[in-house]
Amino acid sequence: MAKVRVGVAGYGTIGQRLADGVALQGDMELVGVADLAPTLAVQALRERGMPYNLYLAQGGDKRIFAEKGIPVTGTFEELADSVDIMLDASPGGAGAENKKIYEARGVKAVFQGGEHNSVAEVFFHGYANYERGVNKNYLKLTSCNTTGLIRSVDCLDRRYGVEKVVVTIIRRVADPGDYHRGLTNALQIDRAPSHQAVDLMTIMPHINATGILVHTPVTHGHMITVVVSGKSKITKEQALEAFREHPRIRVVSVAEGFLGNASFFKYARDLGNPRGDMYEIGLWEDSIAESGKDLIYAIYIPQESVTIPETMDAVRAACGMQTSGQEGTEKTNQYLHIGSYRQEGSHALWNSYDR
Structure with a gap:
């Protein structure tokens, strides 16, 4: 079975962690991340050797990235053309605008808690209502x-x-x-x-x-x-x-x-x-x-990272990778090594990081 192709819009506090989370999923492929400006997070990405492809968000100036030696793979639209689903972690309100791009390309999307509920078909939580998100196009995470x-x-x-x-x-x-x-x-x-x-x-x-x-x-x-x-x-x-x-x-x-x-x-x-x-x-x-x-x-x-597992659950539900909450959440937990310390005596959460 082919891996689900995933893009991340916004490489800020949540977007960085979403990218890392997707990279740990054995049945997902992180195509790239998109951002508007060479923020400290993006500069750190360059210093790490650009483990993820970077795409230019709408309104961004490629010349500014070039001045800092940060390679840009393509445009935001090109990223959207290359994925099955987008994880939108852009600033509140920008996700609703980005949705127009996703709709035009038939691309699914998961929005973070900062967007209005109206942006999505389902207000989603991996444990409480996973089945409602199965095969839906647009899901929104809780805060x-x-x-x-x-x-x-x-x-x-x-x-x-x-x-x-x-x-x-x-x-x-x-x-x-x-x-x-x-x-x-x-x-x-x-x-x-x-x-x-x-x-x-x-x-x-x-x-x-x-x-x-x-x-x-x-x-x-x-x-x-x-x-x-x-x-x-x-x-x-x-x-x-x-x-x-x-x-x-x-x-x-x-x-x-x-x-x-x-x-x-x-x-x-x-x-x-x-x-x-x-x-x-x-x-x-x-x-x-x-x-x-x-x-x-x-x-x-832990406000910066707690929603990452549920976002992985949302990808699984929206793309029909697993159709029950038990199967979907267990798969996410497996790839993120959640709870592994109970069996292994050590916290193996990140032993695949930057693979």
Whole structure:
């Protein structure tokens, strides 16, 4: 069976990681990436020896790339002509414009969380509604917080049944290296309900969800506290059993040294993961508690990398590579080595990196 040909639009925070993720998939071929300007990420790509072909996004000036010695393979349209599906990680709003190019060429696309839901046929999550995306042309991913939140809620819902969810999201204000939010020493609250709770109900309409979001002046990850009301009482032991079996949830404890968001980022770096990335969400065993019928727990969201597995799932669904969520997510996990540390005693996530 021929490999599915994939292109990436936008080589920024998410686009870099999407390119790496596709390159690790044994049944996909990364044709190339596209960007508008020779950003630091693109300059780093050149210094790495151009492992990926670079195409010029619309509005880009090829001469500027040439001045920096960055080779350009072709135009954005030529990239779109050469693939089966595009992963659009361009800035919010640009994806909708790019869609016109995809439609004209009959090319499928997966859009990231920054686009409006209307850009796609299906608002997609690999575990919660994989089958809805099978053989569809245009899918849109949930945001990083929503992706991780749904993983944990879906995990409990599949096994025990969930009726209601209430979340508090402690949101990092910007990605590492970003300056556009300014230098701050304050917390900022959004109006309730948070869009993550609304998005969860869009993906899982049988669950009632609401929540509050607080912006915090940090960069390494979000934290979410979750209150779950089950169809029947879910005990801490039951929840812990389910969470520990989920490939994309890493259960940790304070006693191990996981004191907060920075602990996860440092651990991922100590593992040797490029950029300090981690595909799993973190879930503190110590945070799981019962309150009457309800259950509470806290999760960590590595915002730069958490959506990459679900994006690989989306490619599999849209291109009909696997038609069931179980098969699709298992294939993605296999190629990204997600959960392999449980069997191998080591974290083999990136042992095929830059192959």
